Amino acid sequence: MMPKSPYVRLFSVLKPQLPILSLGVIAEIFKYISTLWIGLLGVDLLRMARAGDPASLLIPIGLSILVLAVLRGVSGYLSPYLCHVGAYRLLADLRDQFYRTIEPLAPAVLMQRRTGDIVSIAGNNVETLELFFAHTIAPLVTAIVIPVIVFISLFLIHPMVAGVYALLTFCIAFLPKLALSLNDERGNRLRELIGGINAFLIDSVQGIREILAFSRSESRFKQVMSLNDQYQEEYGIYVRKNSIITASFILILSGGVIVMLTISSIFVATGELDPLNLPIVILFTSAGFASMANIVEISKQFSLTFAGARRLYELMDVHPTVRESEKPVHPESLEPSLMVENVSFRYSSSEPLVLRDISFTVPVGKTVAIVGMTGAGKTTISHLIMRFWDPVSGRIMIGGHEISSLQLSLLRDTIAIVTQDIFLLNTSIMENIRLGRADATDEEVIEAAQVARIHSFVSALPKGYQTLVGERGVRLSGGERQRIAIARAVLKNAPILILDEATSALDTCTELEIREALKELSSGRTVLIIAHRLSTIKHADQILVLREGTIVERGNHDDLVRLNGVYSSLIKAQEI
Ligand SMILES: Nc1ncnc2c1ncn2[C@@H]1O[C@H](COP(=O)(O)OP(=O)(O)OP(=O)(O)O)[C@@H](O)[C@H]1O
Structure with a gap:
């Protein structure tokens, strides 16, 4: 059977922490919805003022805005808190699973690998998955749910406005994929390099007596500097490519808001759109884009995160050369011959x-x-x-x-x-x-x-x-x-x-x-x-x-x- 991709496997380990992570996701979505709600109530106030409605309605609306603002604050606190609790529990599970899996590999398989590399996989690579568990899942779901809500709302206001929004959203949604494909291989290379540097450093520390006795400090130092230079060079390319994603996002975002404003203004001018809907369009569009901003930002780290997951699973998938018997015999006493x-x-x-x-x-x-x-x-x-x-x-x-x-x-x-x-x-x-x-x-x-x-x-x-x-x-x-x-x-x-x-x-x-x-x-x-x-x-x-x-x-x-x-x-x- 083909091993599942690291992406699928990362999602499959979520199961035990799904309840807490789901609550985190709900809190994150509620944060956006409450923002939109507050905006809608604000527009309502404007509408009432324009229509000359009695001021007595100001108090309930003002109170609702206050309650929503408090709830928004609470969900803003709960979302990262719950996601981090879930994430750290998942990391603990993963470490536990990692040690249990590699134990039977010892020493036949592990002796063939460098200690620093294993330390790097068990430490850094597991740690980087925190980014996935704590900072990716809630923004990912939000980046799907909120744009859908925004699209439906805009569609009710004016289908053409919704159409333009959908087009811009599609361009933004493409950015995480672009980020991954630009740096996928580089992520692997960076993880390998950092594993190599760790292995070299651990080797140097453990062999410090021999290194000093044979006056090899200078050459070891040069070797580590050369590894460091390689890492810096690769990281430089990695960062440059990621900057393309940031630049594209800023371009689509600023251009997008201007396009939406222009189109809506035209419809207002032609009388197809109520001028009071203009702030709603801007508010909803901005919220829709903002909900995707996090995932675009995080996607720049995807290649490193998935490279870490790939290396982790690669080691966990190695078949132990010595296997526990499936039906072991249980002798009452074992004669020591x-x-x-x-x-x-x-x-x-x-x-x-x-x-x-x-x-x-x-x-x-x-x-x-x-x-x-x-x-x-x-x-x-x-x-x-x-x-x-x-x-x-x-x-x-x-x-x-x-x-x-x-x-x-x-x-x-x-x-x-x-x-x-x-x-x-x-x-x-x-x-x-x-x-x-x-x-x-x-x-x-x-x-x-x-x-x-x-x-x-x-x-x-x-x-x-x-x-x-x-x-x-x-x-x-x-x-x-x-x-x-x-x-x-x-x-x-x-x-x-x-x-x-x-x-x-x-x-x-x-x-x-x-x-x-x-x-x-x-x-x-x-x-x-x-x-x-x-x-x-x-x-x-x-x-x-x-x-x-x-x-x-x-x-x-x-x-x-x-x-x-x-x-x-x-x-x-x-x-x-
Ligand atoms: N982990 C390993 N992987 C590959 N080859 C190995 C490994 N361990 C030992 N060998 C090789 O197997 C051979 C036998 O090694 P072994 O350690 O059993 O010898 P030995 O008789 O105990 O030697 P000594 O008396 O020096 O300890 C040697 O040629 C050694 O290089």
Whole structure:
């Protein structure tokens, strides 16, 4: 099925806020109607004065004008208020929908996109839709309803006057379309450029250490200036084209009022029109044009707004590479045994296989280690077990169930993983460890920290467990971050444990301590260790040696040393 255009989709999300937005629209229309009404009452006063009617009628008409003026003020307040309340609720819904949709895309799809670009879509692009929800819907409906009322009223006064008004209205109605077609492509380009600038800036801030260390500040600065220049140039063209719309509108508007006045005056002169209808024609025509002025003004932003919506929906429409099973199995208990059977995998169809026909099992409570040269595919195996990606062929089973048939949450609850690339949230140490299990008490967090040998370090900090770790944990050393990650895994207490280079950032002394702790943690659990340091996996029940995506040797430490192959040469290399 063809995806719907962003315009249609923006209208379709309005539904939940339709009542409040409709009230906003009614208030906006009433504002115009009350203006017309006041004008009509004013003309009535003139007519009565001319006919010499009794002055007693002045009071009720004067009071009506007063009441209408107050109501006009109230509707002038209510219309933007209600539209903004509706708009901000819709933006909140949209953000919620956005995060829910992109969650299953992680990390397979999101890793291919720049963070700044995603931030720009979730932030700026969603925010610009406020213009559509709060400032477009009410003016759009008003710009249709009021000209129709004006046309009917003018038609009752004189059909020819109404005809000329309809012609002018038609020309004005064409302007929003012109605004969109003049800048449609440019809107996309501007959104892309701003996404690119955001991505570049975020990249520069995150990589500031490397940029300074390699004296790249000047060249990064030049790059950002060049992106900025491109943006300014495009924006200049965008503004120039929009000015054409403003100029056309002013031309039609001023010319239109003069034309209407001239035509009406001619009819007055020929006696076809009562002179008292002249102010009515001018009043109605001006109100009709004014009701369209907002939409013409806003239409200049349409290309940017719709480009934002297009980019938002483009990301939301990406099919997750890993999908939740439609009919997941719900085993009463899941035996923590792991089986990888003939698994092959590539990160994208244009890339070569990074894993070829991998098979191994990790029985309940046993430890299997994967070793191999860098880039051999060790971490990729852990990605597949966690279902961050799915294999191209072959299958992975836990407790006899294919992992694709299990609920993702069950699968991920069954496994605790400590990766080489540890991400700490910018919050306290306590909360970072608690990520392992949301309902853990402070005491349980501290116990986990003790097992991970981080407790004494944390306790010595002035704010202890409430110390903030900084963005991405920058205030902690690599080894400290790694121990926090281990504490998280301890707290999670999952039956399957994946340790991917889990002790790589530790000094030899701490590593020995941690190894003891991990041994304690591993007992009774099914463990998969991915390691560079062979000293950490000597005691594994089975060791798999991976080279270029294929298992080339398997056995325990002694078997592999005796084999005198790849493993034994790795051992020798590390002894040096
Ligand atoms: N997200 C990705 N997209 C494309 N290719 C990737 C991605 N992640 C890893 N690769 C490639 O897949 C191959 C295996 O990578 P993997 O990280 O599994 O190796 P590894 O054995 O764990 O290496 P190391 O010991 O250096 O961590 C490498 O060639 C790597 O470049």
